[in-house]
Amino acid sequence: MRRALAATLGATLTLVGLAWAGTPAEGTFPAENGRIAFAAENPGFQIYTIRADGTGLRRVTHVPGGGASQPDWSGDGTRIAFGRERTDGTSDVIVMDADGSNRHNLTKSGYETQPAFSPDDQHLYFECDCHPQGIFVMRDDGTARRRITTHGFRGEADSDPNTSPDGGTVTFVRHKVDGELQALMAVDRTGDNLRRLVPYRREVAIKHDWAPDGEHIVITINADYPHGRSPNVATIRSDGTGLRQLTHYAGGRQGAFAGSYSPDGRWIVFRVENLKTNVFRLVKMHPDGTHRTRIATLPFAPRGIDWGPRP
DSSP states (O other): OOOOTTTTTHHHHHTTTTOOOOOOSSSSSSOOOOEEEEEESSSSEEEEHHHHHHHOOEEOOOTTTTTTEEEEEESSEEEEEEEEEEEEEEEEEEEEESSSSOOOOOOOOSEEEEEEOOOOOOOEEEEESSOOOOEEEETTTSSSEEEOOOOOOOTOOEEEEEEOSSEEEEEEEEEEETTEEEEEEEEEEEEEEEEEEGHHHHHHOOEEETTTTTSEEEEESTTTEEEEEEEEEEEEEESSSSOOEOOOSSSSSSSEEEEEOOOTTSOEEEEEEEETTTTTEEEEOOTTOOOOOEEEEEEEOOHHHHEEEEE
């Protein structure tokens, strides 16, 4: 993960619009279920969408270079935001229509990624690998940028901004030692009241998501197979208590990675991978771990999975 030290970017990210206190970004909000978006390497990373019954797989980006990653649906289901990765290690935030048309580059500095829409679809939260690194917010035209967090560990990052459905809390993954020590953090939308929800030793994956009712958050623990432990999907209450493991892979050869809740709140979509056979499955289950159902078996690993609303 890049950790750019471009001091000149500080001027670009001047804290414009400090008085703005709009509703924070992403999460899954109550709506009728639509298509599922994800990124996959084939051979470079691109964005795909698929119906929840496994039909209609569609590639919606054809981005050269490093490719496209971390898709996020707008609240009305008409747009997708994603991070465009360049071969030189820089990146941009792009917004496009759901079919891949009408693309707009919202950032020009080359250090922004992992965008997430606000519930009103008028703002985007994103990770900035600037100096100092952190989570920022901007309008959906790329203006009025404002810092939310400042990362404190040299060479590491805050990533994957999400919000509670009521807009009061922003959650994100803080990396202390990348691939080994990663915690789920929370902060008020003003940037105040920083707290840790899941400890670093759980090695939380970048992708996490709030339930539409705001009661729980779905996460992945042991994301990078630390010490041979397999990744698994789990949920916590919104205050960080009550960690409940929903999948139980072991041995370090198979694992499960959380995607998101469905907009109606009845399902969690996730990836199951078998490193020995190189087989990847897109799967859904109820939030208590029951009624596990395969959506599709894929020739590539679906990453950054986000279940969108029906437009």
